[in-house]
Amino acid sequence: MKRALALVVLCVSTWSYAAYVLILKDGTRQIAKEKYRIKGKNVEFVTTTGTLRSIPLVLVDLKATEELNARDFGSAMPLDWVDGNEVLPTPTPTPSVAQMVGHLRSGEVAGPVQSVQPTPTPIVAFREAKYPDQRVDQAFQQGLESYHLYLYRTSQGTQRTYLFLEVQVNGQKEVSRALQAITTTYHVIAQGLQKDDQAARLPERVEILLLNEAGKEAGVFRISPADAEELATGKVTPEAFFVQKVIF
Incomplete structure (x- = not known):
């Protein structure tokens, strides 16, 4: 199985976008431009649109976040629509x-x-x-x-x-x-x-x-x-x- 996993990594495409994935304890995810910062009881990060956001530390799954971003799969493609708490331009809907x-x-x-x-x-x-x-x-x-x-x-x-x-x-x-x-x-x-x-x-x-x-x-x-x-x-x-x- 390890061989299969290694082949998966070798066969996939790489992308040039820079981003960092933040995983919350409820399973949802946020896409940031770079790694978060812990400030007091909050986690601060900059969204892909350049907005500084703050989330209570108790809501963030730090272990899962670190494990995901340590996999060295390259960076995430910035998806502005992921940042659900921001007012964003209406995306072009995926066709039915x-x-x-x-x-x-x-x-x-x-x-x-x-x-x-x-x-x-x-x-x-x-x-x-x-x-x-x-x-x-x-x-x-x-x-x-x-x-x-x-x-x-x-x-x-x-x-x-x-x-x-x-x-x-x-x-x-x-x-x-x-x-x-x-x-x-x-x-x-x-x-x-x-x-x-x-x-x-x-x-x-x-x-x-x-x-x-x-x-x-x-x-x-x-x-x-x-x-x-x-x-x-x-x-x-x-x-x-x-x-x-x-x-x-």
């Missing part, structure tokens, strides 16, 4: 699934387009039950963070052998980046586990729920290792993958 598919089918995606799959039962959604293999779960989390996607949560999927990933995305480019991150991580972990004769630990399927900045559905997917390989190895583009694999 129907709008995006219609737009892509208008001629921007080359090659054959498969028919859209029906809505699965039970629904793809976050569950209180954790995925049974914690290290595999953590590997996917590190894969997302390697692509500077920090607003996510994981759980067991609709079956015990399925892993669920919920990722917040801001715009169509982040939809594509999230799909690239997840499929690359899935493919690399699959290769690592197979080399270590531990293929049984690989999730049978990965279920994905992408949410836009308004908290609305931006894409639902249930992918297999073979599906992940297609995008991870460049056989299809993220846009074509979206159209072919999205579930209504």
Whole structure:
């Protein structure tokens, strides 16, 4: 498994944006320009918009914050909309699934387009039950963070052998980046586990729920290792993958 984790780090893209992720005890995250400062009973940091903010120290998970930022995955992409307590310009909403598919089918995606799959039962959604293999779960989390996607949560999927990933995305480019991150991580972990004769630990399927900045559905997917390989190895583009694999 360590080999798979190492491969994840080696295979991901790097970004030139400078930022620092602050994790609160309620699980929410804030994006800062640089590391926070402790001043009395408060934690002070400068947001990506240049505003000085202060949060009570008791609300900050310092251990989780230090561990995340020590992973050396590069810096986070500044997402202004993360700073929920500030008055920010209204972002351009991520298109709905129907709008995006219609737009892509208008001629921007080359090659054959498969028919859209029906809505699965039970629904793809976050569950209180954790995925049974914690290290595999953590590997996917590190894969997302390697692509500077920090607003996510994981759980067991609709079956015990399925892993669920919920990722917040801001715009169509982040939809594509999230799909690239997840499929690359899935493919690399699959290769690592197979080399270590531990293929049984690989999730049978990965279920994905992408949410836009308004908290609305931006894409639902249930992918297999073979599906992940297609995008991870460049056989299809993220846009074509979206159209072919999205579930209504």
